[in-house]
Amino acid sequence: MKRNIENAMIGVILAVGLFMAxxxxxxxxxxxxxxxxxxxxxPPTILAHxxxxxxxxxxxxxxxxxxxxxxxxxxxxxxxxxLSLLLGVSAAYAFTRFRFRGSGGLAFWILSTxxxxxxxxxxxxxxxxxxxxxxxxLLGMILVYTMINVPFVVWMMKGYFQxxxxxxxxxxxxxxxxxLMAFRKIMLPLAxxxxxxxxxxxxxxxxxxxxxxLLLTGTVARTAPVAITSSISTEIVRWGxxxxxxxxxxxxxxxxxxxxxxxxxRGLTLGAVRG
Amino acid sequence: MRMPSISDKHLAYILIIPAVAFxxxxxxxPFAFSVVVSFxxxxxxxxxxxxxxxxxxNYVDMLSDYRFLGGLIRSLFYTGTAVSAEYFLGLLFALxxxxxxxxxxxxxxxxxxxxxxxPIVYGLLWRMLYNPDFxxxxxxxxxxxxxxxxxxxxxxxxxxxxxxxxxxxIIIVDIWQWTPFMFLIxxxxxxxxxxxxxxxxxxxxxxAWQTFTHITLxxxxxxxxxxxxxxxxxxxxxxxxxxIMTGGGPGVASETxxxxxxxxxxxxxxxxxxxxxxxxxxxxxxxxSNVYLRFTRMG
Numbered sequence: 048m049k050r051n052i053e054n055a056m057i058g059v060i061l062a063v064g065l066f067m068a069x070x071x072x073x074x075x076x077x078x079x080x081x082x083x084x085x086x087x088x089x090p091p092t093i094l095a096h097x098x099x100x101x102x103x104x105x106x107x108x109x110x111x112x113x114x115x116x117x118x119x120x121x122x123x124x125x126x127x128x129x130l131s132l133l134l135g136v137s138a139a140y141a142f143t144r145f146r147f148r149g150s151g152g153l154a155f156w157i158l159s160t161x162x163x164x165x166x167x168x169x170x171x172x173x174x175x176x177x178x179x180x181x182x183x184x185l186l187g188m189i190l191v192y193t194m195i196n197v198p199f200v201v202w203m204m205k206g207y208f209q210x211x212x213x214x215x216x217x218x219x220x221x222x223x224x225x226x227l228m229a230f231r232k233i234m235l236p237l238a239x240x241x242x243x244x245x246x247x248x249x250x251x252x253x254x255x256x257x258x259x260x261l262l263l264t265g266t267v268a269r270t271a272p273v274a275i276t277s278s279i280s281t282e283i284v285r286w287g288x289x290x291x292x293x294x295x296x297x298x299x300x301x302x303x304x305x306x307x308x309x310x311x312x313r314g315l316t317l318g319a320v321r322g
Numbered sequence: 323m324r325m326p327s328i329s330d331k332h333l334a335y336i337l338i339i340p341a342v343a344f345x346x347x348x349x350x351x352p353f354a355f356s357v358v359v360s361f362x363x364x365x366x367x368x369x370x371x372x373x374x375x376x377x378x379x380n381y382v383d384m385l386s387d388y389r390f391l392g393g394l395i396r397s398l399f400y401t402g403t404a405v406s407a408e409y410f411l412g413l414l415f416a417l418x419x420x421x422x423x424x425x426x427x428x429x430x431x432x433x434x435x436x437x438x439x440x441p442i443v444y445g446l447l448w449r450m451l452y453n454p455d456f457x458x459x460x461x462x463x464x465x466x467x468x469x470x471x472x473x474x475x476x477x478x479x480x481x482x483x484x485x486x487x488x489x490x491x492i493i494i495v496d497i498w499q500w501t502p503f504m505f506l507i508x509x510x511x512x513x514x515x516x517x518x519x520x521x522x523x524x525x526x527x528x529x530a531w532q533t534f535t536h537i538t539l540x541x542x543x544x545x546x547x548x549x550x551x552x553x554x555x556x557x558x559x560x561x562x563x564x565x566i567m568t569g570g571g572p573g574v575a576s577e578t579x580x581x582x583x584x585x586x587x588x589x590x591x592x593x594x595x596x597x598x599x600x601x602x603x604x605x606x607x608x609x610x611s612n613v614y615l616r617f618t619r620m621g
């Protein structure tokens with residue numbers, strides 16, 4: 048009896064927690080299907096007159112075109128993931144397989160670059176980007192997000208590589224494989240799940256980033272998060288449209304999340320905690 | 323026998339140097355530049371004064387600048403309240419979800435959802451929920467009898483527009499967004515506790531509370547330190563929510579040190595002073611990050 052009451056209480060607390068966690072999301076999606084009038088009605092209604100007008104507006108209206116900014120975001124994210132993996136995976140492999148003087152300190156330094164506040168470097172980067180004509184370009188944003196992602200890739204992949212026994216690789220090399228071939232044929236396939244998870248994490252970070260995007264883009268390379276905020280720059284906020292573009296931006300995020308869910312503990316602690 | 327064309331040592335350098343060079347160019351160089359700028363009078367908003375060396379003047383000015391000091395205090399308040407609330411809520415849910423039941427995996431995944439989305443979207447979403455005229459939060463408070471009908475219909479219960487509540491309202495969003503983080507790290511910590519001591523304690527007749535304080539909590543120390551430090555560093559740097567929800571206002575009621583540095587740099591365009599504030603903040607965060615790195619002893 049006591050046990051049943053206990054279980055019921057736990058169930059209630061969990062249900063309340065879950066409701067709190069998810070309800071804002073649900074409300075966002077509901078509002079995206081509401082008419083302007085309904086989105087600000089008192090008392091609020093769940094969904095009286097569902098409409099696709101908001102989506103139609105944010106996708107097709109001239110000068111809004113959220114899809115254009117999502118495309119920008121996607122190109123920037125993909126470019127930065129490719130570059131970060133290239134730079135990060137090779138460094139991670141070297142840190143795992145070779146010991147040299149100062150390698151530990153160097154690896155720590157790489158990690159610490161990820162932790163400093165963006166505010167500490169934004170002004171010089173802003174000036175430099177203006178000077179190099181990288182301001183408001185896709186390439187400029189790819190470089191900045193690669194800077195954010197490389198330390199993460201190095202540490203994540205270092206962890207995944209370390210889990211592969213050195214002996215497997217050495218055996219292959221004793222059999223005549225070159226180091227590069229051993230890396231391609233053995234290390235990479237074995238570390239592939241970790242590599243994909245790391246890449247998806249970088250995608251998420253680049254897709255969600257706002258601070259650098261706000262300050263380093265104008266109209267050409269503007270990313271989706273910055274574009275969404277333009278719906279509130281006018282006096283009247285069009286909530287339905289804001290919710291529609293937000294929902295569109297969140298869809299890829301949730302898909303990615305579902306995919307990397309199992310690697311989340313490790314990703315969030317940069318490899319410190321293995322879940 | 324394999325004949326290596328280049329030595330392993332050289333290969334190591336070839337593999338590491340591109341990443342290091344890239345990071346030096348995009349972090350060390352700008353940071354060093356910032357440090358130099360922090361000793362300059364350089365105000366793009368007032369070009370007539372020119373650019374010249376002022377020594378530590380910018381740092382001295384900070385000590386008597388009420389916006390900086392207020393921002394510092396609000397940063398500490400924001401960090402302290404948000405991180406501790408997230409920790410306790412996260413611990414509660416981690417403990418509740420540590421036992422096995424059907425559908426646990428799904429529940430766990432759903433709990434994480436607030437953490438993954440685009441922060442700027444969250445800022446806008448919560449602005450809508452907090453709206454004094456039609457926002458859902460006021461409607462719920464009104465329905466529960468916590469808000470009188472005159473307060474509700476007049477639109478005066480404006481949480482984000484009220485100096486007392488603006489920062490707290492942002493903190494609540496941060497708690498909503500990041501409690502899942504604490505939950506996840508602590509749940510991983512709990513799952514890694516061996517079952518033997520727990521069973522032994524049960525056999526010896528320990529109460530649930532005793533088991534918790536003597537076994538679970540000490541075993542969670544590493545996860546606790548890691549999660550607290552990561553969150554502290556992140557909250558210190560929070561920008562998106564403040565930018566979109568209040569812009570630091572009303573007045574400076576929700577302005578943190580980070581947000582003030584942004585305002586000085588990009589609205590007043592006083593680059594020298596902004597660099598000094600940013601440097602001070604960077605030092606705080608880098609000290610924390612070193613504690614973190616030393617504690618986790620990664621590698």
